[in-house]
Amino acid sequence: MTKTRLALVGTGDWGSNWLRLLARLGDVELAWVCDLDEARRTRAASIAPQARMTANIDEVLADPELKGVVIATSAPSHAQLAEKALLAGKDVLVEKPMTLSPADAEKLVRAARMEGRILMVGHLLIYxxxxxxxxxxxxxxxxxxxxxxxxxxxxxxxxxxxxxxxxxxxxxxxxxxxxxxxxxxxxxxxxxxxxxxxxxxxxxxxxxxxxxxxxxxxxxxxxxxxxxxxxxxxxxxxxxxxxxxxxxxxxxxxxxxxxxxxxxxxxxxxxxxxxxxxxxxxxxGEPLEKECRHFLECIETRQEPRTGGAHGAVSIQIxxxxxxxxxxxxxxxxxxxxxxx
Ligand SMILES: NC(=O)c1ccc[n+]([C@@H]2O[C@H](COP(=O)([O-])OP(=O)(O)OC[C@H]3O[C@@H](n4cnc5c(N)ncnc54)[C@H](O)[C@@H]3O)[C@@H](O)[C@H]2O)c1
Structure with a gap:
C-alpha cells in the first residue's frame, strides 16, 4: 500500500485529535508535526515518534516528497499558513473557520486553482x-x-x-x-x-x-x-x-x-x-476519520472535496x-x- 506523506501543523486541543488519527492510519505517513509550542511538540513526539518535530513550517514545506498538510492552528493563522502550503505545491486541509475574511478565503481558492492543488475545509459534520x-x-x-x-x-x-x-x-x-x-x-x-x-x-x-x-x-x-x-x-x-x-x-x-x-x-x-x-x-464511522479519508481520496483522484475551497469561501461570506x-x-x-x- 502506498502511504500518503502528510504533515500536521497545530497540535492544540483539536489538533491533538488529528495527531492521534494521523499517527494510527495505515495509509498515512505522518512525516512532520509543526507547532510553535515546545511542550506540545514534546507531547506530539510521544504520540507520533515516527514524525519529525519542528516549529518552522518552512522546514516542513521544503520536503519535496510531502503531499499534503493538515492545518489545525488557531484561526487567525489559517490564511497565511494555508496560502504558504498551497504555493509550495502541497494539498491542504485547513480547519474551520477557513479564514477570518472573505478576501482571504478568495485568495486561498485562487491559489489552489493556480497551483492545481486540493483545498479542503474541515467542516467535520458534513462527514x-x-x-x-x-x-x-x-x-x-x-x-x-x-x-x-x-x-x-x-x-x-x-x-x-x-x-x-x-x-x-x-x-x-x-x-x-x-x-x-x-x-x-x-x-x-x-x-x-x-x-x-x-x-x-x-x-x-x-x-x-x-x-x-x-x-x-x-x-x-x-x-x-x-x-x-x-x-x-x-x-x-x-x-x-x-x-x-x-x-x-x-x-x-x-x-x-x-x-x-x-x-x-x-x-x-x-x-x-x-x-x-x-x-x-x-x-x-468516526467523522474525523471519514473526513481524513476523503482528503486522502481527493489527493489521490484530484477530485474537488465535498467541503472544498469554494464551499468554504461561501461559509466565510455568510x-x-x-x-x-x-x-x-x-x-x-x-x-x-x-x-x-
Ligand atoms: N472541526 C472541528 O470540529 C473543530 C473542533 C474544535 C476546533 N476546531 C478548529 O481547530 C483549530 C485549532 O483549535 P484548537 O482548539 O486546537 O486551538 P489551540 O489554541 O488549542 O491550538 C492551536 C495550536 O496551534 C499552534 N500554532 C499557532 N500558530 C502556529 C503556527 N504559525 N505554526 C505552528 N503552530 C502554530 C499553537 O501553538 C497551538 O498549539 C481552530 O481553527 C478551531 O476552530 C475544529
Missing part, C-alpha cells in the same frame, strides 16, 4: 453519518418540503479570545445548512451578546433566509449550562431530529405534520397528524455578513452578490 442521513431524508422526499432548519451548538466551554462564538461554532451549522439545502441564503441576520469579554460575543442567534422562504436558525454559545448538539428539520410530511449527544440513537424521524385542506376556512381545515417516531439505524449584522444590532444583510471565486 457525520447523522448528517448524511438527514441529507438522504431530504433528497428522497421522506420529509416532504423542508420548511426550516434549526440547530443548537451550546455548552459551557472553551472561551476563545481571538474569535467569537459565531466564528468558533457556527461554521459547522452554516456548512450543514448549505449542504442540506443545496443552495445559498438570500440574507443573514444575527444578534448576540458579549458578556465575558468586550466585543467578543459569547452567544449568537443567527438566522438565514433561503430562496423560496426556507429558514435556518442557529444558536451558538460557550456560555450555557447544557451541552447541546442538535439539528431539527421540519418538513411538510415529517420532522427529523439529529441529536449528537445521544450515544447511539442519534436520529429520530417524527411522523408528524400539520396539513391544511383546501376549500374550507383555514382554521377549520387544519389536520394535525401525530404518528410514530422512528429511530433509523445509521452507518457507523459569517462575515452575520458579523456585519451583529454590529447593526440584527439588521438583515443581503447576500445577493455571492462571488463565484
Amino acid at each position: 457525520h453519518p447523522g448528517v448524511e442521513k438527514l441529507k438522504s431524508l431530504i433528497d428522497t422526499g421522506e420529509l416532504g418540503d423542508v420548511y426550516y432548519f434549526q440547530s443548537q451548538r451550546v455548552n459551557l466551554g472553551k472561551v476563545r479570545t481571538d474569535e467569537n462564538a459565531l466564528w468558533s461554532f457556527a461554521p459547522h451549522d452554516i456548512a450543514v445548512a448549505l449542504y442540506l439545502f443545496g443552495e445559498t441564503p438570500v440574507d443573514v441576520a444575527a444578534r448576540g451578546g458579549a458578556f465575558l469579554q468586550a466585543g467578543i460575543e459569547d452567544v449568537v442567534f443567527l438566522t438565514m433566509r433561503f430562496p423560496g422562504g426556507r429558514m435556518a436558525h442557529v444558536h451558538v454559545s460557550w456560555l450555557d449550562p447544557h451541552k447541546i448538539r442538535r439539528i431539527t428539520l421540519v418538513g411538510s410530511k415529517k420532522m427529523a431530529v439529529f441529536d449528537d449527544m445521544e450515544p447511539s440513537e442519534k436520529i429520530r424521524i417524527h411522523d408528524k405534520s400539520i396539513q391544511a385542506a383546501g376549500h374550507v376556512p383555514f382554521d377549520q381545515a387544519l389536520s394535525v397528524r401525530s404518528g410514530d417516531i422512528l429511530i433509523p439505524r445509521i452507518a457507523g 459569517l462575515e455578513a452575520a458579523q456585519t449584522s451583529l454590529k447593526k444590532n440584527g439588521a438583515p444583510v443581503e447576500l445577493a452578490a455571492f462571488q463565484e471565486v
Whole structure:
C-alpha cells in the first residue's frame, strides 16, 4: 500500500485529535508535526515518534516528497499558513473557520486553482453519518418540503479570545445548512451578546433566509449550562431530529405534520397528524476519520472535496455578513452578490 506523506501543523486541543488519527492510519505517513509550542511538540513526539518535530513550517514545506498538510492552528493563522502550503505545491486541509475574511478565503481558492492543488475545509459534520442521513431524508422526499432548519451548538466551554462564538461554532451549522439545502441564503441576520469579554460575543442567534422562504436558525454559545448538539428539520410530511449527544440513537424521524385542506376556512381545515417516531439505524464511522479519508481520496483522484475551497469561501461570506449584522444590532444583510471565486 502506498502511504500518503502528510504533515500536521497545530497540535492544540483539536489538533491533538488529528495527531492521534494521523499517527494510527495505515495509509498515512505522518512525516512532520509543526507547532510553535515546545511542550506540545514534546507531547506530539510521544504520540507520533515516527514524525519529525519542528516549529518552522518552512522546514516542513521544503520536503519535496510531502503531499499534503493538515492545518489545525488557531484561526487567525489559517490564511497565511494555508496560502504558504498551497504555493509550495502541497494539498491542504485547513480547519474551520477557513479564514477570518472573505478576501482571504478568495485568495486561498485562487491559489489552489493556480497551483492545481486540493483545498479542503474541515467542516467535520458534513462527514457525520447523522448528517448524511438527514441529507438522504431530504433528497428522497421522506420529509416532504423542508420548511426550516434549526440547530443548537451550546455548552459551557472553551472561551476563545481571538474569535467569537459565531466564528468558533457556527461554521459547522452554516456548512450543514448549505449542504442540506443545496443552495445559498438570500440574507443573514444575527444578534448576540458579549458578556465575558468586550466585543467578543459569547452567544449568537443567527438566522438565514433561503430562496423560496426556507429558514435556518442557529444558536451558538460557550456560555450555557447544557451541552447541546442538535439539528431539527421540519418538513411538510415529517420532522427529523439529529441529536449528537445521544450515544447511539442519534436520529429520530417524527411522523408528524400539520396539513391544511383546501376549500374550507383555514382554521377549520387544519389536520394535525401525530404518528410514530422512528429511530433509523445509521452507518457507523468516526467523522474525523471519514473526513481524513476523503482528503486522502481527493489527493489521490484530484477530485474537488465535498467541503472544498469554494464551499468554504461561501461559509466565510455568510459569517462575515452575520458579523456585519451583529454590529447593526440584527439588521438583515443581503447576500445577493455571492462571488463565484
Ligand atoms: N472541526 C472541528 O470540529 C473543530 C473542533 C474544535 C476546533 N476546531 C478548529 O481547530 C483549530 C485549532 O483549535 P484548537 O482548539 O486546537 O486551538 P489551540 O489554541 O488549542 O491550538 C492551536 C495550536 O496551534 C499552534 N500554532 C499557532 N500558530 C502556529 C503556527 N504559525 N505554526 C505552528 N503552530 C502554530 C499553537 O501553538 C497551538 O498549539 C481552530 O481553527 C478551531 O476552530 C475544529
